[in-house]
Amino acid sequence: RDVNYELENNSFYPAEQIFLGPIFNRRIEEIASVHKMKMSIYDLNGSIQINSFDKQFRIYYSLYGPLQSNGYKRKFEIFKEKISSKILQELKNNEESKESKSLESGKISQFSYAYIKDQNFNKVGILKVEYIQDNSQEEEELSSFLNRLFVVYIAMFCLAVVFAYFLSSYITRSLKSISEKIQETKLLQNNQRIDIKDATPEISAIVEAYNQMIDELEESAEKLAKSEREQAWREMAKQVAHEIKNPLTPMKLTVQSFERTFDPDEEGIVEKVKDYSQMLTQQIDVMSSIATSFSDFALMPQKNVERIDLVRIIKSAIDMFYENSINFKSEREEIYLNLDKNQVTRVLNNLVKNASQATENEQEPKIEVGLEVNKTGVILTVKDNGKGISDADKEHIFEPKFTTKTSGMGLGLPMVKNIVEAYGGEISFTSVIGLGTMFRVVFPK
Numbered sequence: 001r002d003v004n005y006e007l008e009n010n011s012f013y014p015a016e017q018i019f020l021g022p023i024f025n026r027r028i029e030e031i032a033s034v035h036k037m038k039m040s041i042y043d044l045n046g047s048i049q050i051n052s053f054d055k056q057f058r059i060y061y062s063l064y065g066p067l068q069s070n071g072y073k074r075k076f077e078i079f080k081e082k083i084s085s086k087i088l089q090e091l092k093n094n095e096e097s098k099e100s101k102s103l104e105s106g107k108i109s110q111f112s113y114a115y116i117k118d119q120n121f122n123k124v125g126i127l128k129v130e131y132i133q134d135n136s137q138e139e140e141e142l143s144s145f146l147n148r149l150f151v152v153y154i155a156m157f158c159l160a161v162v163f164a165y166f167l168s169s170y171i172t173r174s175l176k177s178i179s180e181k182i183q184e185t186k187l188l189q190n191n192q193r194i195d196i197k198d199a200t201p202e203i204s205a206i207v208e209a210y211n212q213m214i215d216e217l218e219e220s221a222e223k224l225a226k227s228e229r230e231q232a233w234r235e236m237a238k239q240v241a242h243e244i245k246n247p248l249t250p251m252k253l254t255v256q257s258f259e260r261t262f263d264p265d266e267e268g269i270v271e272k273v274k275d276y277s278q279m280l281t282q283q284i285d286v287m288s289s290i291a292t293s294f295s296d297f298a299l300m301p302q303k304n305v306e307r308i309d310l311v312r313i314i315k316s317a318i319d320m321f322y323e324n325s326i327n328f329k330s331e332r333e334e335i336y337l338n339l340d341k342n343q344v345t346r347v348l349n350n351l352v353k354n355a356s357q358a359t360e361n362e363q364e365p366k367i368e369v370g371l372e373v374n375k376t377g378v379i380l381t382v383k384d385n386g387k388g389i390s391d392a393d394k395e396h397i398f399e400p401k402f403t404t405k406t407s408g409m410g411l412g413l414p415m416v417k418n419i420v421e422a423y424g425g426e427i428s429f430t431s432v433i434g435l436g437t438m439f440r441v442v443f444p445k
Contacts, residue, residue, distance in 0.1 A: 003031065003039075003116060004125055015118040018126045020049040041116070044123060046083030083126060087094065087113055089283055091126065101124040106316045108132070209221060225348070242412060246349045247283035250320030254279055279320050286342045303340045303422065310335045310344065310378060310443075312369060317348045325359065326352065330371040335378055343419045350412040351382040351439050358386025376444050377425065383438040389431035416441075 006027050013019035014188050024031075032039040032052030040051040090097035090113075097113040109132055116125040188374060258276050263269065310329050318328050352367060359365035370381040389397060398417045418429045424444050431437035 024050050037129055040128040041318055042083055042126040046088050074440045080268050193324055244287050251283050305338050305340055308341045310337050314339050314346055317345045324366045325365040328369045347416050347419055350416050355382055355384035359384050378443045380441040385436040388433040
């Protein structure tokens with residue numbers, strides 16, 4: 001408004017663009033000072049005519065007037081300044097334009113352009129207004145606000161952590177007690193019920209469910225203990241029956257062979273009958289030992305350790321099978337160890353019987369029993385050329401009740417393993433499908 005007023009009310013110059021300098025020479029600084037901004041006036045081509053901040057120009061203009069303006073412009077390089085073509089184009093399209101320029105310390109220099117018009121709304125010049133937008137204070141206040149907000153958030157977070165800790169401690173106190181009780185819970189022991197006062201409904205429901213579980217667990221434990229005792233006796237009965245059947249098989253074969261080959265007039269018949277009698281007596285002693293041991297479950301099978309000739313015991317046990325496919329070889333004529341001869345006989349009977357069953361379908365069955373001595377012990381081997389053991393069955397071969405036969409209870413090899421390990425020995429085997437199996441028993445010296 002002040003610019004338009006000055007243009008319309010000056011009494012010396014007409015309102016034309018060539019007189020913009022003289023018109024605003026005296027008043028432009030005052031107008032700019034009132035509005036606290038820098039002002040520049042250009043002609044319509046964008047060439048500067050006068051500004052509010054170049055005092056030397058205004059003094060020169062006052063002394064020499066507009067006739068010397070060309071000389072003035074040649075003298076002062078600042079008047080090479082022109083409005084950019086981009087701004088001029090925007091003014092033609094919109095009659096006003098703005099641009100900005102960033103300064104240091106968060107300040108922004110804003111420029112506004114607008115046409116200067118006479119009373120008939122004819123364009124006579126261009127007004128440029130420059131003012132500094134200082135955002136440093138706002139940025140400082142924003143930074144201060146963010147810092148305070150950060151401190152508040154940190155304080156609230158710390159309070160929330162402390163509150164959550166105490167709240168969780170209160171809530172989990174009962175859960176911790178329940179957890180400790182659950183960890184101490186065992187099937188075969190007297191478990192204690194949980195008694196918690198002033199607990200939440202959810203915790204009370206958990207405690208009630210746990211106490212109910214403890215009651216049911218005690219009932220299940222009693223049933224399980226009873227079932228285990230019954231199962232133990234059933235397993236014991238199966239093992240005894242299996243052990244009794246083992247010596248019965250060679251006894252039956254011996255009697256049948258004796259019946260077929262008995263000739264009262266045969267030379268040496270008395271010694272032969274005596275050998276048969278000794279074999280039968282030995283097997284009967286084995287069965288008697290099993291029957292005696294059955295009376296005491298904890299001592300089954302009871303060891304009767306004595307110094308025995310292992311070679312003689314094994315020969316006697318092999319003779320009971322009366323099979324031509326069994327060959328026995330020992331690197332020594334006598335090998336003495338402190339063992340129970342009945343248990344050694346059981347071990348050999350089981351291994352030879354298994355080998356015999358594995359070679360049933362072979363045209364030329366071979367069972368090789370061997371004894372050898374090394375620095376640490378005596379090694380008993382039983383090797384056959386039977387069908388072999390599959391890889392899937394190898395890891396289960398010593399498990400109770402595991403068997404690959406259509407008959408039998410799977411207690412033979414587990415019993416053999418228990419006997420051997422009771423003397424501090426070890427048993428192992430190697431097997432190839434279609435080639436056979438070899439069991440290796442080591443009795444320590």
